[in-house]
Amino acid sequence: MPVIDCNTLLGFWPGSAARTLTPEALLESMRARGVGRSLVWHTAAVCYSASVGNSLAVEAARAHPELLPVAVIDPRDYPGCQAEITTRLGEGVRVFRFCPAEHGYPFSAQYAPLAVALGALDEARLVCVHLGLATPLGADIAPLLVRPTVFTLPASRLGEIVALAQQSPAVHVEVSGLLVGGAIEAAVQHLGAPRVLFGSASPLMALGSAITAVQYAEISDADRAALLEGNAARLLG
Numbered sequence: 001m002p003v004i005d006c007n008t009l010l011g012f013w014p015g016s017a018a019r020t021l022t023p024e025a026l027l028e029s030m031r032a033r034g035v036g037r038s039l040v041w042h043t044a045a046v047c048y049s050a051s052v053g054n055s056l057a058v059e060a061a062r063a064h065p066e067l068l069p070v071a072v073i074d075p076r077d078y079p080g081c082q083a084e085i086t087t088r089l090g091e092g093v094r095v096f097r098f099c100p101a102e103h104g105y106p107f108s109a110q111y112a113p114l115a116v117a118l119g120a121l122d123e124a125r126l127v128c129v130h131l132g133l134a135t136p137l138g139a140d141i142a143p144l145l146v147r148p149t150v151f152t153l154p155a156s157r158l159g160e161i162v163a164l165a166q167q168s169p170a171v172h173v174e175v176s177g178l179l180v181g182g183a184i185e186a187a188v189q190h191l192g193a194p195r196v197l198f199g200s201a202s203p204l205m206a207l208g209s210a211i212t213a214v215q216y217a218e219i220s221d222a223d224r225a226a227l228l229e230g231n232a233a234r235l236l237g
Helices: 023-033 050-063 080-090 112-119 139-144 155-165 183-191 207-215 221-236
Strands: 003-010 035-042 067-069 071-073 095-098 126-130 149-152 171-174
Touching: 003 023, 003 050, 003 126, 003 221, 023 035, 023 067, 023 207, 035 050, 035 071, 050 067, 050 071, 050 080, 071 080, 080 112, 112 139, 139 155, 155 171, 155 183, 171 183, 183 221, 207 221
Parallel strands: 003 035, 035 067, 071 095, 095 126, 126 149, 149 171
Antiparallel strands: none
8 A cells, every 4th residue: 555654864874883864775764564654854954954954855855756845943952943944835834833842852742832832823734743752842832732732652641642632732743753653553553543643753763663563563454554545645735
């Protein structure tokens, strides 16, 4: 069945044994596994400069129609992050990513630059958020999540997202951090299949492992199809 991958990356990831993550490597992996489209962000936007990395992601997407660019927004760079949002919206980017795990800020409305940045994303179709093991997550963030928001997180934090989802219909998850036994099933059970999307963190992580985990998850075929493609297609429009 067709697949849309909501979490892929290009560039160089510090500490990884993998080679530089190139568009060619990503596309080869996609074609081998039947992935038709991938949302892609660039590691330079996290590790160096949001503007530089986002430009590289946009360039890659222009060269390869299978890739949809994701702009990383760093609210620590305030008010510069507002200009970055305006620039990327003007280029047609409609998916934005926040990385509190890597950038070290709380995902909370009490962090004012984050609140302002989220408020500037009215034209976005999708917002992605990476929570690490210890990223502070405030319940006060729920009213600010006005666009569909897809969390990447370790399986051990799934319960927190389920609780947050009860306060905001915008909350979704993707499965790249949920590959331990039973986690995908738990996400579908407690969030509902329409709020679970496929993601792999490819080519840093093995795309095949992520697809296999979904293929063998104990969920219905209809839920599997929605998770692999239908939900992302609906949200992206």
